[in-house]
Amino acid sequence: MLVEEVMKTEVLTLTPSDPIEAAIKLLNDNHIRHIPIINDRDYVIGIVSDRDVRDASPSVLDDTSENRQLKKPIETIMTSPVITVHPLDFVEEVTSIFYEHEIACVPVMKNDKLVGIITEKDMLHTLIQLTGTHVQSSQIEVKVINKPGMLPQVMQVFGKRKVNISSVLIYPYKPDSDYKIIVIRIQTMNPLPTIEHLKGAGYEVLWPKMPGMSS
Template sequence: MLVEEIMSKSVKSLLPTANIEHALELLNKHHIRHIPIVNESDQVIGIVSDRDIRDAAPSILEKDQNRSILQNEIQSIMKSPVITVHPLDFIEDIASIFYEQEIACVPVVKENQLVGIVTEKDLLYNLIQLTGIHEQSSQIEVKVPNRVGVLPELTSVISNRNTNISSLFIYPADQNENKIIVLRIQTMNPMPLIDELKQKGYEVLWPNIPGLAT
């Protein structure tokens, strides 16, 4: 899945000369948490979060609030330079950026111009959709040897039962000597399939039902 498929295209941005009060109003009106700061050519030069803005704003607990702080330009608190991504980047790649850089959103830039934004909420929602959990299905986890051809062998067992696969993930196990294959299959009763997989010598990790073939 590509960034352009999940990004929000209706991006609220500000020029660096906009004041903090304007940014605060924008956050509250549109219920957003980040505002890219752009120049006259719509190029991203900074970003501010709701926390940046609220940290700069006077506390409501102060008796004598210094409201003049809100008239400062937003460029005085924006973060720069900004990590950006391209619409044709894969969402798996930007997930690692979110994790490694400990950020909560990235502006999307094409030909040096702002075209969208992706937040951690957008990313998490779509990664969950990729698992197929939103469909009626059952999850099966199978440990298999890390060798060529094992995946089509496993999926052929499922295909022979006329059962569709909603999603499939593979991750290493045992110092990469084996693989764990996680499948979501479109049936609410996976027991006959699990029984057949065990009869064929597959190690089914989940669900591990006592009484089925071992």
């Protein structure tokens, strides 16, 4: 899945010379958490979060200080430089950027211009779609030897049963690197017949452990 498929293209922005109070109003009025700061060429030169604004705001007990502080330009509190991504980057790569840099938002740039934005919430929504948990389904986890060709072999079982597959994921089997786990979500609330078919084909099903399953 590409960034352009999940990014928001309507992005609210400010310029570095805008006052901090303008950021507060934009954040509150639109219920957003991040504002890209752009120059006159739509190039992202900084970003401001709701936390930046809170940290910069003076005590509510000091009216004089508050007025003076909130008139300061946004460039005094914005984060710069900014990590950005391209519309044709893979969503999976963006996920690693969020994790490694501990950020919750990335602007999307194309030809040195801001064209979109992706937030933590967008990434979570995309993960739900990729894993198939947004549709009624059952999850089956199959332990297989870690060697080429195992996925199509396991998929043959599902093909014979003609079940509708929502998603397929593969991850390491931590106790033993010689094995891996294939996670398949199928659109049925009764996975028992498919599980028995898998076991009959010689595969070890780790999940679910259901009453009535043969050992």
